[in-house]
Amino acid sequence: MTAVAAESGAPAAPSLPSSPGPLVRARWAVSDTLTITRRNLLVWLRVPAFLVFTVVQPVMFVLLFRYVFGGAIPVPGEYVDFLIPGILVQTAAFATFGTAIALAQELKKGVIDRLRSMPMARSAVLAGRLVADTGRMLVTILIVTGVGYAVGFRFDNGVLPAILMIVLATVFGLAICCISAYTGLAIGDEESVQAFGLIWIFPITFLSSAFVPIPTMPGWLQAFANNQPVTYVIDTMRALARGGPVEASLWKSIAWLAGIFVVFLPLAVRAYRRAS
Amino acid sequence: MTQDGSGPAILVEGLVKSFGEVRALRGIDLSVPHGTVLGVLGPNGAGKTTAVRILTTLLRPDAGRALVEGHDVVREAAAVRRSIGLSGQSAAIQEELTGRENLEIIGRLYHLSWPHARSRAAELLKQFDLLDAADRAAKNFSGGMQRRLDLAASLVGQPQVLFLDEPTTGLDPRSRLGMWDIIRSLAAGGTTLLLTTQYLDEADELADEIVVIDRGLVIATGTAEELKGRVGGDVVEFTVPDRSRVADAVTAIGKVGEGEPNVDAETGVVGVGVGGRGSEALIEVVRGLDGAGVETRGLALRRPSLDDVFLALTGHAAEETEETGGRRGRASKKRASKNRASKKDAGRAAS
Incomplete structure (x- = not known):
């Protein structure tokens, strides 16, 4: 162990530049974010359970609703065409459980303390988390879309609207990711974070137009389901995939998503700064 | 060794920090000369971790000031972060990744080039006797190995000042002795060290100077010999x-x-x-x-042992202050459970 003293203990050779300029700092912010992104994706690939939750579970939902529940749910047109946009949004929202849990774990284990005590870009931990989780989400969305195609779903409205639909689902997922990141950092305890996630993510996805036509719900529930962002996003996605009027629900979706970013991104950043 | 060539490596004056009603630090002064080891000794809830968190820029003090290598921890936090390393109470490593990957990622976050980050990781794995396990997921490491990896991670940036918050809490006796060897060789290499501990023998073994903290106040300072002299x-x-x-x-x-x-x-x-x-x-x-x-x-x-000293100074034994462990305000809930766990471990390690 004498080698420790000889090679790393001595402060004789500090390898870090003393005071970086703004340009260097900007470059570091990008490279630090990429490093954290890479780390998070590596972790995701290493843990089979994570892969099951992000890939197998959504696929099972598709099969379950397509072949088990779907026949009992009357919709205009084919149920599978109704279903896939709903499943995609549900998948994106559920994927953010992982965001909240991972941040809570890192907080508890002291990983975030270590990173905050290092001369790295402060924005990188949160940014890297959002980039990695959004990338992960996009992979899931593409897989689910592919499985949807295999069980009869079709884009009838051209390539560009189809791409827009995927983009909208991903941006929606990123917005929910910001909320989850905030809850993970603010609550800071894995189990509580998970329980809290159930309390809000389940209702907003199921009390929407995701799986059933809203007019089949009781009146008081319709009032909620008709006026919440998940419904607007799903309706927009259906219109993009199948054709039909897009504008009204698109603008409402954009307004909601912008509102979520404006409120929750700063909240998440603040929670990260104060995290203890 | 300091940047301006004068002053202690760590200087703390009148540091105060409260969490709501709870006054974690009630005005602490410290001075740690370059290349020395300061042992901060105190029971759970004494304020040790709060002090370390302020010195490593993770918390802002309510009053008082703290300088590390001449830089103010609040106003010049970035400069402080370039000269410190921190190894906390739990192993802050990514368990799903290998030991090597953990260190390489930390190296990249210190803005080392990829080849440099790789060679630095390899160097540290060798020094900390982790080469054999380097490419296994860290979750399969023993507790002692995880703590060694964590300590290695805190050294990636070649810090001049190293903060070790209860470096041996929860380790079995053998791993604990191994950790002591590592800490001694770091000190011998010239790194300034601040280590907190609730083990009296640990402070006695490792520290050049000891500060005893109880309920947010420094109640005694001196070498182990001087403190023992106080018991009479x-x-x-x-x-x-x-x-x-x-x-x-x-x-x-x-x-x-x-x-x-x-x-x-x-x-x-x-x-x-x-x-x-x-x-x-x-x-x-x-x-x-x-x-x-x-x-x-x-x-x-x-x-007389430092146990005798603690008893003489505080009127209560170091191990009998469980109720103070929860007095940390916002962090209390999280830490209380950890404290209970570490108390159990402490008992095991002592026996």
Whole structure:
């Protein structure tokens, strides 16, 4: 162990530049974010359970609703065409459980303390988390879309609207990711974070137009389901995939998503700064 | 060794921090010269971790100031972060990744180039005896290996000042000794070290100077020898194997000691303070016991331990302050459970 003293203990050779300029700092912010992104994706690939939750579970939902529940749910047109946009949004929202849990774990284990005590870009931990989780989400969305195609779903409205639909689902997922990141950092305890996630993510996805036509719900529930962002996003996605009027629900979706970013991104950043 | 060539590596003046109603630090002063080891000793909830978190820029103090390598931890936090390393109470590593990947990622976050990050990781794995396990997921490491990896991670940036928050809490005795060796060699290499501990023997073993903290205040400062001196001299200690003769032994040495002998009826250990009369008192004790015909084992003259010191300074033993462990305000809930766990580990390590 004498080698420790000889090679790393001595402060004789500090390898870090003393005071970086703004340009260097900007470059570091990008490279630090990429490093954290890479780390998070590596972790995701290493843990089979994570892969099951992000890939197998959504696929099972598709099969379950397509072949088990779907026949009992009357919709205009084919149920599978109704279903896939709903499943995609549900998948994106559920994927953010992982965001909240991972941040809570890192907080508890002291990983975030270590990173905050290092001369790295402060924005990188949160940014890297959002980039990695959004990338992960996009992979899931593409897989689910592919499985949807295999069980009869079709884009009838051209390539560009189809791409827009995927983009909208991903941006929606990123917005929910910001909320989850905030809850993970603010609550800071894995189990509580998970329980809290159930309390809000389940209702907003199921009390929407995701799986059933809203007019089949009781009146008081319709009032909620008709006026919440998940419904607007799903309706927009259906219109993009199948054709039909897009504008009204698109603008409402954009307004909601912008509102979520404006409120929750700063909240998440603040929670990260104060995290203890 | 400091950037401006003067001043201590760590300087703390009047540091105050409260969490709501709870006053975690109530005005602490510290000064750590370059290349020395400061042991911050105190029970759970004394404010040790709060102090470390302020010095490593993770918390802002309410009042007072703290400088590390001459840089203010609030106003020049970025400069402070470039000169410090932190190894906290739990192993802050990514368990799903390998030891090597953990260190390489930290190296990249210190803005080393990929080849440099790789070679630095390899160097540290070798130094910390982790080469064999380097490419296994860290979750398969033993507790001692995880802590070594965590310490290695804190050294990636070659810090001038290293903060170790309870570096051996929860380790088994053997890993603990290994960690002590590493810490000693770091100190020998010239790194300034601040280490917190609730183990009195650990501070005694590793620290050049010890600061005793209790309930957010520094209650004593000095070398281990100076602190022991405060208890007032030496202790003659022996064991009476035949428990029924303990009372006879106490009677036999009654006039030798200063004050009442300290008797542990369960183990048969008898200790008596003899002030500065060391060897002279030892002979008297031997004569007295011989005269009474009491058989003893392990008769010795010893300097008081830091346990004796803590008791003398605070009026309570270091291990008996569980209720103060929860007095941390916002962090209390999270830490209380950890404290309970570490207390259990402490008991195991001590036995």
